[in-house]
Amino acid sequence: MQKINSTMLIEKAAQLLENGTADRVLGWKKGEFDYDITPAVFNSVDQIKKEFVFGDFCGANLSKYLVKETRKGDGKVAVFLKPCDTYSFNQLLTEKRFDREKVYAVGISCEGMADIFKVKQIAGDGIVSVSSDGENVKVETLYDGEKTIKLSDVIAERCINCKSRKCVAYDELMGEEGEIIDSDRFDMVSKIESMSEDERFGFWQNELSKCIRCNACRNVCPACTCEKCVFDNPDSCAQNKAPADSFEEKMFHIIRAFHVAGRCTDCGECSRVCPQNIPLHLLNRKFIKDIDTFYGEYQAGAQVGSRAPLVDYTEGDIEPGEAVMKGESENA
Amino acid sequence: MRKCSLQNLETVFEKISESMTLYIPADTKDGADFTKWTKGVQMSQALNTNRSAKDFFFPQTEDLVEFKTEGKNIEVIDTRKESEDFAVFGVRACDVKSFDILDRVFLTEPYDSYYATRREHGVIFSLACTRPAETCFCGTFGINPAEPGADVSMWKTDSEMFFEANTEKGKEILKKLESVTQSADASDVDGQKKKTGEIMKKLPLSDLSAEKFGKGMTSKYFDSPKWRELSATCIGCGTCTFVCPTCQCYDIKDFNSGKGVIRYRCWDSCMYSDFTKMAHGNSRNSQTERFRQRFMHKLVYYPDNNDGMFSCVGCGRCLNKCPISMNIVKVMKTLGGEDNE
Numbered sequence: 001m002q003k004i005n006s007t008m009l010i011e012k013a014a015q016l017l018e019n020g021t022a023d024r025v026l027g028w029k030k031g032e033f034d035y036d037i038t039p040a041v042f043n044s045v046d047q048i049k050k051e052f053v054f055g056d057f058c059g060a061n062l063s064k065y066l067v068k069e070t071r072k073g074d075g076k077v078a079v080f081l082k083p084c085d086t087y088s089f090n091q092l093l094t095e096k097r098f099d100r101e102k103v104y105a106v107g108i109s110c111e112g113m114a115d116i117f118k119v120k121q122i123a124g125d126g127i128v129s130v131s132s133d134g135e136n137v138k139v140e141t142l143y144d145g146e147k148t149i150k151l152s153d154v155i156a157e158r159c160i161n162c163k164s165r166k167c168v169a170y171d172e173l174m175g176e177e178g179e180i181i182d183s184d185r186f187d188m189v190s191k192i193e194s195m196s197e198d199e200r201f202g203f204w205q206n207e208l209s210k211c212i213r214c215n216a217c218r219n220v221c222p223a224c225t226c227e228k229c230v231f232d233n234p235d236s237c238a239q240n241k242a243p244a245d246s247f248e249e250k251m252f253h254i255i256r257a258f259h260v261a262g263r264c265t266d267c268g269e270c271s272r273v274c275p276q277n278i279p280l281h282l283l284n285r286k287f288i289k290d291i292d293t294f295y296g297e298y299q300a301g302a303q304v305g306s307r308a309p310l311v312d313y314t315e316g317d318i319e320p321g322e323a324v325m326k327g328e329s330e331n332a
Numbered sequence: 333m334r335k336c337s338l339q340n341l342e343t344v345f346e347k348i349s350e351s352m353t354l355y356i357p358a359d360t361k362d363g364a365d366f367t368k369w370t371k372g373v374q375m376s377q378a379l380n381t382n383r384s385a386k387d388f389f390f391p392q393t394e395d396l397v398e399f400k401t402e403g404k405n406i407e408v409i410d411t412r413k414e415s416e417d418f419a420v421f422g423v424r425a426c427d428v429k430s431f432d433i434l435d436r437v438f439l440t441e442p443y444d445s446y447y448a449t450r451r452e453h454g455v456i457f458s459l460a461c462t463r464p465a466e467t468c469f470c471g472t473f474g475i476n477p478a479e480p481g482a483d484v485s486m487w488k489t490d491s492e493m494f495f496e497a498n499t500e501k502g503k504e505i506l507k508k509l510e511s512v513t514q515s516a517d518a519s520d521v522d523g524q525k526k527k528t529g530e531i532m533k534k535l536p537l538s539d540l541s542a543e544k545f546g547k548g549m550t551s552k553y554f555d556s557p558k559w560r561e562l563s564a565t566c567i568g569c570g571t572c573t574f575v576c577p578t579c580q581c582y583d584i585k586d587f588n589s590g591k592g593v594i595r596y597r598c599w600d601s602c603m604y605s606d607f608t609k610m611a612h613g614n615s616r617n618s619q620t621e622r623f624r625q626r627f628m629h630k631l632v633y634y635p636d637n638n639d640g641m642f643s644c645v646g647c648g649r650c651l652n653k654c655p656i657s658m659n660i661v662k663v664m665k666t667l668g669g670e671d672n673e
Binding site for chain 1: 362363537600658661
């Protein structure tokens with residue numbers, strides 16, 4: 001299979017503008033270096049030809065931008081979605097967060113994105129250029145010259161544990177539709193579950209105490225699209241701009257995990273953007289794992305309009321007490 | 333100038349710790365951060381810390397005052413703890429410059445006694461850079477990473493650490509360290525300084541110029557249509573402002589503890605929707621306006637009020653941490669036009 005590359009997407013994006021399918025395109029824009037790619041709205045073919053880019057550092061999930069973008073004018077916006085992004089896309093549609101008629105979605109196959117911090121850990125600082133051929137990554141550094149490292153060594157955590165390479169929503173597909181993958185994504189959750197209560201508390205205390213409350217996790221999260229977040233509302237009793245104490249710093253993340261439970265598609269954006277490297281996705285995965293255990297396997301965003309177990313009463317639902325007991329016996 | 337061998341650095345740490353708390357950059361699993369030194373804590377080799385040294389003088393949260401009510405009486409309690417002396421070791425030239433920028437905000441009227449107390453009690457050991465990263469652009473703002481400044485400047489070679497006092501405070505502490513250091517010749521670090529100068533010229537951002545920005549430029553950039561394009565995908569988080577060594581905005585809030593009220597301050601971010609929210613509402617309702625505020629503040633408003641001094645130091649933290657990789661370099665290049673590249 002041919003790997004999706006910049007040239008193919010530039011051609012497609014330009015074509016969609018030229019033939020009037022869309023009047024703007026959501027994609028990725030070149031940075032100062034090879035890895036600092038910025039999501040961008042392209043309005044002209046000229047701009048696309050000059051600045052559009054696609055490669056191993058285009059991890060940003062563009063689906064959430066559709067909420068804001070579809071409110072601007074009547075025209076259609078074209079958007080490129082990787083498999084995991086299509087799940088967010090469906091979930092947003094399920095929650096009626098944007099008008100499907102105003103979007104032209106191009107699904108693109110994906111084999112995983114690279115993590116620049118992993119690259120830096122191996123190649124060192126002073127990266128002048130970085131490029132990959134799908135197997136190896138060539139890195140040129142200021143101090144150690146050229147280095148070749150394996151792409152598989154620098155793949156992002158969320159891509160190593162990829163749940164699905166299947167594009168579940170699109171108007172048009174580039175590359176193959178892909179398959180749902182049997183991943184090991186719950187391994188770390190199980191590991192944390194098997195810790196003693198004190199160990200587990202210690203683990204999260206340590207991680208969450210690093211939080212600087214920048215809200216990047218929340219703002220990037222496609223499941224967090226409230227018009228006014230309770231944590232930003234001065235009239236709510238929960239608004240705060242800093243984790244005032246160790247209770248507060250945990251509360252923000254736990255409340256957020258509860259709020260997106262059953263809606264989180266496990267796209268992993270929260271952990272990608274965290275400036276403090278807190279593995280926030282593990283909180284969400286715990287909820288996903290529990291939902292799977294208690295209600296049968298459920299993947300948010302797999303279909304539009306599906307009723308998540310937590311908001312869908314059925315007679316066979318597990319009783320809360322039973323769930324607690326089951327949880328306790330599993331963790332014993 | 334004084335020096336010690338790197339093997340004996342620990343004795344220097346020990347000596348400093350005898351009279352004050354010492355913080356050094358140490359490795360964590362997520363990169364380097366300033367860590368309280370205790371025996372065995374090793375100094376990181378990393379270029380810089382995740383969080384800036386600003387936190388020592390302007391912490392993210394700080395109690396200001398406490399009120400206790402009993403009947404019709406209100407008791408006002410100063411919650412400040414008597415500050416103890418402390419030393420911060422290994423601060424890079426960019427972060428050192430950030431103290432100048434913060435001083436101009438906090439140490440002019442209205443004088444901020446909370447910040448001032450910490451400044452008085454802190455001793456800064458700076459450390460010259462030898463391997464700046466591709467994201468470094470301190471040179472754009474006239475900073476020389478080979479001459480880091482502050483109370484004591486330090487240069488690290490393969491085998492030795494060199495110390496040079498720049499202030500009275502610095503001289504005093506180097507005097508205390510005489511027993512664990514030897515005298516050295518200033519020319520011993522000339523080679524390193526020259527080499528760093530050469531590297532600076534080769535950095536990818538070495539050509540970035542701030543010439544087109546500075547005081548009096550408000551009308552030139554304020555209404556630029558480019559702000560909309562630049563901010564189009566900004567997610568409005570506070571990452572850039574919180575990792576920034578020079579961002580100094582804060583909010584003051586009251587916390588009702590049930591027994592009284594604690595008034596505290598915490599960092600605020602111009603990227604947030606309720607930043608500077610007043611009775612009439614908010615003065616910047618769109619993310620574009622909030623985004624513009626941040627960069628205009630660094631490049632135009634601060635220079636307007638501070639003899640042309642910029643309030644960016646080119647440390648590159650925002651380049652590394654922004655979730656969408658939008659940053660001041662891209663803003664300067666876009667606003668300044670092609671010829672600025």
